[in-house]
Amino acid sequence: MPESQHTTPSNPTKFITVFCGASPGRDPEYVEMAQELGREMLKRNYGLVYGGGSYGLMGAIARTIHEGGGKVIGVIPDALKKIERPELEGTNNDEVFGEEIVVKDMHTRKALMNKLTNAFITLPGGYGTMEELLEITTWSQLSIHSKPVILFNMKGYFEHLLKFIEHSVEEKFVVDWSANVIVAGSTAVEVLDKLESYVPPKSRFELKWSDVDTTPKEDFV
Known part of the structure; x- marks a missing residue:
């Protein structure tokens, strides 16, 4: 019996959206670390919301949580089904x-x-994963949500992005406080620990939004 099947959560109280690639990457360790995150989410009774694909890191974490008895919700555009979940x-x-x-x-x-x-x-x-990350980060900056935004910096994959953010702050294109919207961890345990202790930076904009499609029903903290 796979390790993930030793824990069988029922009715998770909180869900985590995971953005990730439909590719497994070059190194098998990427898939292994995605599976480890799935197992750690099972232990802490978190449900998964993800892009609905069956392959790559998407498939790895979704399969791990699903086979472990966890709750998985896949959200996928109809046009992408033949790419991210193709039928042979x-x-x-x-x-x-x-x-x-x-x-x-x-x-x-x-x-x-x-x-x-x-x-x-x-x-x-x-590209798609980066677009999702940066849009949801922008939404936090603009007070559309105040939920944790965490990078799983597997094998240093996001080091260049983190340095880019630092450079953007130095060059005054990213304001100091919003640099702290994104928090990074390098292991599954560290990522979830940081998620659970996350304190959203206070937006100086304090904007009010009424768009029902983007207003969150409940923040994490």
């Missing part, structure tokens, strides 16, 4: 882990993922 010709390889919600476009996907979740963790990925 003549066979049904269209795996679905837990509940699937099909939406019309990328904006609706992110808005719903924000509405369903209490926190965000970003794992390695490509």
